[in-house]
Amino acid sequence: MSRGLTRSDIVKGSEDARLNIKALRSQAKNADPDTSHVIVIRDKNVIDNHHRVNDLKLKEMVDLALTSLTNADTPQTAWKRLFTPQDIVGLVPTPHLNPTHKELVDIVRDALMNIGIKENRILMAQGGPEKVKACTSLVAMPALKAHWLTGIGTVLKNYIMYSGEPSKYHHQDSAKLGEIWKMPHVKNKTKLILVDALYPLCDKGPQPDPRYKWFYKGIIAGIDPVAVDTVGVAILTRKRAELKGEPWPLSPPPLCVEEADKTYHLGTSNPEKIYLESLGWQENVLI
16 A cells, blocks of 8 residues: 655644644655655564564565565565675664664564675664764664654664764754764765664653553654654654544654754655555554
């Protein structure tokens, strides 16, 4: 099932840049060369109520996301379009608050090795600037979550440690998270984004509250970090409204998303420029 994001209400205030995607409509794929492709794929059997991940189902989801994203005939061809055996690939999962499932990390590592990248050239790269400097390419693998300091703590925030000064990018200054992606040791290295949306967190923390976690049973894939975070904000915002029975915007507002587009030009936060492809299980898809 393919759907494109329509014009949405992106509610803006002088200090309150709340994002909420309200409507979807059919749109021809790649009708606009500036469109960013984002895939949401879900499987109701990928994780059970005891948090046991079905590795085979998760691999099938990753394979389908990659082939659709790259328009490839096979998963191996898809990975080869993004990475080469000469790459030193950094895997960048989320370690805190709502950690990335190890099963997803393992699937990505295995896929990279399957296209000829030696295991010693695949690094766990979450951490300070020296981690990313050792890499030629990155796979961002954050988990979908709200965050008490930045509103959303998913794609853009995933590289905060690469700044060397993470405290500079919290609260209102979270609007500058896109700056990190432009730093010389980070710029243009991200070849793929796979968001772990198996069990997201829709309210902030700093300790995860189980009342605000749920089995979404999905992954979100793309190459444009701003577009992927825009879709993530939409899912979190819809879930929050569902739980409260009325609009419940993210707090603090996710200033980083629009600023990453308007100020840092990392991608698009405009729903009309996002081609959203929703695959697999559609119950309560929230977008």
